[in-house]
Amino acid sequence: MAIVVKIPTQLRAATGGASSASVEGGTVGEVLDALYEQFGELRERIADDGGLRRFVNVYIGGEDIRFLEGLETPVEDGDEVTILPAVAGG
Amino acid sequence: MPPESLTCKECHTVYPLDASYVCERCFGPLEVTYASRADVEAAELRRRIQAGPHSIWRYRDFLPLTSPPPRDTLPAGWTPLLRADRLAERLGLREVWIKNDAANPTHSFKDRVVAVALARAKELGYHTIACASTGNLANAVAAHAAAAGLDSYVFIPSDLEEQKILATGVYGTTIVAVRGNYDDVNRLCTEVSGEREWAFVNINFRPYYAEGSKTIAYEIAEQLGWQVPDRIVGPIASGSQFTKIARGFEEWIEVGLLAGAVPTMNGAQAEGCSPVATAFAAGQDVCRPVKPDTIAKSLAIGNPADGPYALDLARRTGGGIDAVTDEEIKAGIRLLAETTGIFTETAGGVTTAVLAKLAERGDIDPGERVVAIITGEGLKTLDAVRGTFETVEIEPSYDAFEASVEARPAPAQPVAA
Numbered sequence: 001m002a003i004v005v006k007i008p009t010q011l012r013a014a015t016g017g018a019s020s021a022s023v024e025g026g027t028v029g030e031v032l033d034a035l036y037e038q039f040g041e042l043r044e045r046i047a048d049d050g051g052l053r054r055f056v057n058v059y060i061g062g063e064d065i066r067f068l069e070g071l072e073t074p075v076e077d078g079d080e081v082t083i084l085p086a087v088a089g090g
Numbered sequence: 091m092p093p094e095s096l097t098c099k100e101c102h103t104v105y106p107l108d109a110s111y112v113c114e115r116c117f118g119p120l121e122v123t124y125a126s127r128a129d130v131e132a133a134e135l136r137r138r139i140q141a142g143p144h145s146i147w148r149y150r151d152f153l154p155l156t157s158p159p160p161r162d163t164l165p166a167g168w169t170p171l172l173r174a175d176r177l178a179e180r181l182g183l184r185e186v187w188i189k190n191d192a193a194n195p196t197h198s199f200k201d202r203v204v205a206v207a208l209a210r211a212k213e214l215g216y217h218t219i220a221c222a223s224t225g226n227l228a229n230a231v232a233a234h235a236a237a238a239g240l241d242s243y244v245f246i247p248s249d250l251e252e253q254k255i256l257a258t259g260v261y262g263t264t265i266v267a268v269r270g271n272y273d274d275v276n277r278l279c280t281e282v283s284g285e286r287e288w289a290f291v292n293i294n295f296r297p298y299y300a301e302g303s304k305t306i307a308y309e310i311a312e313q314l315g316w317q318v319p320d321r322i323v324g325p326i327a328s329g330s331q332f333t334k335i336a337r338g339f340e341e342w343i344e345v346g347l348l349a350g351a352v353p354t355m356n357g358a359q360a361e362g363c364s365p366v367a368t369a370f371a372a373g374q375d376v377c378r379p380v381k382p383d384t385i386a387k388s389l390a391i392g393n394p395a396d397g398p399y400a401l402d403l404a405r406r407t408g409g410g411i412d413a414v415t416d417e418e419i420k421a422g423i424r425l426l427a428e429t430t431g432i433f434t435e436t437a438g439g440v441t442t443a444v445l446a447k448l449a450e451r452g453d454i455d456p457g458e459r460v461v462a463i464i465t466g467e468g469l470k471t472l473d474a475v476r477g478t479f480e481t482v483e484i485e486p487s488y489d490a491f492e493a494s495v496e497a498r499p500a501p502a503q504p505v506a507a
Binding site: 010045055064 | 114277284
């Protein structure tokens with residue numbers, strides 16, 4: 001299943017400038033793992049022991065995965081996963 | 091003491107003073123760091139401040155600009171600090187002060203942060219400023235952009251109070267009403283900010299913007315005769331203002347302008363959006379995001395960026411973070427209005443209600459000097475007081491006046507929150 005992941009500008013140095021990537025996976029966690037396979041440097045930027053760093057937000061179709069099932073949230077073909085910094089706003 | 095760099099609060103990686111806000115290594119927030127102030131005499135600093143204008147620019151030695159502040163800005167800050175003896179008496183406290191930030195050009199504390207962000211945006215050559223806003227920020231961005239002759243875009247949740255939308259559109263900005271809550275607006279703007287060469291004051295200019303809130307602490311200290319209050323009670327939305335007020339006191343203690351310690355910091359949230367208060371009560375270091383449902387729309391941030399730092403600050407200073415119901419918020423607005431003559435918006439109701447709660451619970455020593463931060467104006471959230479009192483309507487005759495008005499029973503004392 002092809003899932004599109006949108007990459008924020010701050011991480012594009014690690015993706016060779018790409019603003020999105022297409023990867024396979026059945027859950028958000030699997031999608032991110034597949035993304036790290038493609039762009040190794042991304043893992044150390046946003047991943048923490050088994051999870052995500054605390055200032056990283058991940059959304060599916062605009063919904064924060066913390067309102068869903070976190071990294072276990074299932075994804076379907078055509079879903080769009082967005083990674084964004086959490087430090088904005090207020 | 092010019093600003094020197096942006097530094098990651100988490101991993102301390104250093105960046106140039108650009109329009110960036112996120113550490114590329116660990117995604118932590120960036121903060122402005124300044125050249126050392128160690129070799130500057132406190133007396134000299136104080137003299138420079140006292141010779142400055144009656145606005146936030148009197149504190150320019152502590153703000154992140156590399157050149158003199160622009161002249162075409164609205165004069166933000168230098169708002170009154172009022173001793174509220176009648177409020178103190180009602181709450182059984184000795185000394186309560188109100189920092190009335192409704193007395194800013196667009197009637198909220200946001201004028202401080204926008205003035206700083208806009209000045210920095212001009213230094214960096216930006217022509218368009220923008221924001222993700224719960225209302226007050228939109229007011230301030232639109233007005234300051236108009237004063238400076240810049241283009242502006244303000245993004246707001248589409249269900250915002252009408253007063254705030256009207257008071258923003260008048261400045262000739264582009265209002266984008268997003269069908270969603272503030273966190274949706276913020277997510278959208280975070281995406282847009284990566285794709286447009288705009289100065290989003292609270293996104294890519296957030297490190298500069300946030301510094302503006304320190305001026306609340308500077309003013310309080312100066313207005314108290316260069317003293318630190320014992321306790322601050324202030325609202326928490328993203329947690330930025332709350333943490334920067336403490337930073338302001340901290341900086342002045344470091345350079346010797348003030349003696350003593352950072353005040354006990356008490357944060358105030360609405361129960362309908364209390365991710366930080368909930369994490370505080372549960373002893374957690376991070377906040378779980380929530381979907382806001384409260385009349386305090388200016389505080390309705392379900393995913394607070396500075397939540398972890400606000401939690402740490404409240405714990406470190408022996409303070410706390412409490413939440414109050416919508417009914418308590420309305421009672422808080424009423425209590426402040428009736429005892430001080432200050433009509434605040436819902437956020438100020440939250441702060442006053444939490445102050446009342448702390449007093450009632452006995453958390454505040456009767457000898458303490460407490461300052462409550464009132465961040466915005468009641469005219470912007472009129473719905474919060476609609477139906478809370480009656481007017482007496484009469485025929486234009488003396489008899490009618492005597493029969494209806496003076497024969498009325500005395501109004502009941504509203505119960506403190």
